[in-house]
Amino acid sequence: MSLTFSLAHLLGGIILLCAFLQLSQRRLAAMITLYQAEALVLSAAAFWQGFAQHEINLYLTGIITFALKAVLLPWGLREIVLRFNMVRAVETALPMAVSMILGLALIGIAVLVVLPTTMSSISLTREDLAIALSVVLLGLLLMIVRRNALAQIIGFLSMENGLVLAAIGMPGMPFVAEFSVALLVLLAFLVVGVFLLRIREHFDTLDLSGLEKIERRGR
């Protein structure tokens, strides 16, 4: 039983590390690689939870996660990067060090919130929940501190990984919910992909700072 805990915590920790490292990366290629690693570890965590909880559904979740997030989405993102020629570093809204300090603070907040609030439940869920909340908050922070649309999408996807992590940690979470979440992400990805193409067509760049300037000047 203790192996269950240790391994689950280890996998959660690796996911959190990947999410945190995304904050420190300027280059889109590195962010995509980190995202891919995160999704890979997430599918491994889903398999492990399925094994530990004897839930066939979680195996299915793991397979979907692997196929969609660890293979399909990174491949699509890399395609976009290549097609738009965005290999160079992207612009950040906050200095890197500041955003990393903020990320640390967010992890602290997540632990501070989850651990006392869920004192009564079993420990497996508690720590996993704290890690999942940290990943969600880090994903949100990533969306805020990056000006590039693609980087914001990666933040969004990373946030969604956090939600899935929380879902697989919960014993008895129905499979339908996870499936719908995965579908939602796919849809969002398609929509955003189309949206990116439109932006690119209109402005010849994916850097949103020009758009923000126009917005600020009034519509």
Add this chain to the structure above:
Amino acid sequence: MRVVGNSIGLMFGLPGQGMHLHLDALSLLFGCILLPQVVAASVAGMRASVAFWAFVLGMALALLAADGFTLIFGFELMSAASWLLVMQGDRKPATLYAGVAIFSGACLIPALFLPASSLAFVLVALGAGAKAGLAPLHSWLPRAHPAPPAGVSALMSGGMVKVALYVLIRYAFINLAPAQQPWWGEALVAAGALSVLIGALRAVLEVELKTALACSTVEHVGLITVGLGLALYAKAIGDAELSGVALQAALLCAVAHGLFKPLLFIGAGEVKHATGTTSLNWLGGLMRGMPRLGALMLLGAAGMAALPLGPGFAPEFLLFHAVIGAAATGGILARIGFSALLAVLGIGAALALAAAVRVIGLGFLGRPRSLHAAAAEDLRRGPFVAMALLGALAIPVALVPGLLLDLLNPVIMLLAPEAQTPPLAYAPVTLLILAGLAALAAGFVQTRWGVRGLREVPAWNGGFGRPPAWLPFGDPHTQASATGFAEPVMRVMGKGLLGAGMTDPAERFLLTPLFRVQTRLIRLAERVRRATIRERLAFVFAVLVAFLLALGLGQGG
């Protein structure tokens, strides 16, 4: 329509309740104040206006209401209709007026349904006071009242203000009586004294005739409120005689003001009709071209200045009596306060006299300052009938106020059941007879022992220079202008109270900060509208983090 108890229920209004009308002594008194003004205003030319009759209907409903809903309905109908009428005259004050009306409604609606408490009184005083033009919420009145046609101005100044005061009286004296405190009366006295001072001062300084009259309305509302406040104070501390005298003063002042102020406003409208302007700097010499208007305006101005033998004297006399009586009661602070009030009222009376002298002396006497003023024709028939009616009704108020006070007794008994009403110690008829006897005696002495025969001397022309040949009416600049006449008052009091820009302190300390807050809010709203997606996300994120932080700290602590 059905009769329930002593009130009449109407078949419309709130579902399941209807509206209830009820006539008691107080409603009757204010109805009687209102009636001649409505007749006069309709005769003076407002007969065909739908908004005018809606305005009258609203006032009547507010006066006759037996329940809170009917009262608010009538009050707001009155506000809305008068807003329409103001907007017909001028758009800019109409917006300010609508703002004040909304404020007063927002204060009154909760107040009318609260249980009797100090909070309810404060809300009623704010709501009704804003509508009545009580300082410091008075600055809209000199802007909005002159805007509409003269008949409506007359009814707004003489009638609408009274309806607001009626609401204040009904709630402060009857509905909220179980919870009454002495400080209610003191607060009303303070607001009234401030109104008297500001209103009278601005009435001397304003150049526009109608604006000056509106400022004088602020002053008279202040006088009435001082009387009401004294009565409320006396009722709370159980001083029967003081409350009686103060109520007599307040109610009689309301009656007198309801007659001479509409008279003056209709007269101002006629001045505008005849000369095209109401600016005192362009009038003058109207007494020659418009003798009937001049005589009636003289009567009204005598009331406005509270001259002895005029309609405004008896109430002011009673009010001074009441204040002197109040100064003899209570602790040392009350004595000092009421003595200071006496001084303020004295200054107010002097300024009111100056304002009336200025209106008559600069508008109706002297030389015409413009060709229009020189060529003015006398009153048209409708306004003349209206003014004559009001003037005729003002004469009994001026000459037999004692009889009128006896008629007021039931109202006073209703408002303050234990009040004592001493007979009036001022007998204008006797005074008039004595003055007449003295004049007769002087005439007799002059004819009997005076200088006989005629002597030809050059007429003294008031110190004017000879009119140049190219100006047939004389150079208007050789006589004092309205601004020049007010200059000494401006130098002594105006600079200190109104500041160098001659703006109302209420505008400086109330409207300007409000305007600044509005500008800031608009900027904030614009900033939010223009926020980028990232900024909106960051805001939501910050709120989420703050929430989580609060949750975590709350749980951990």
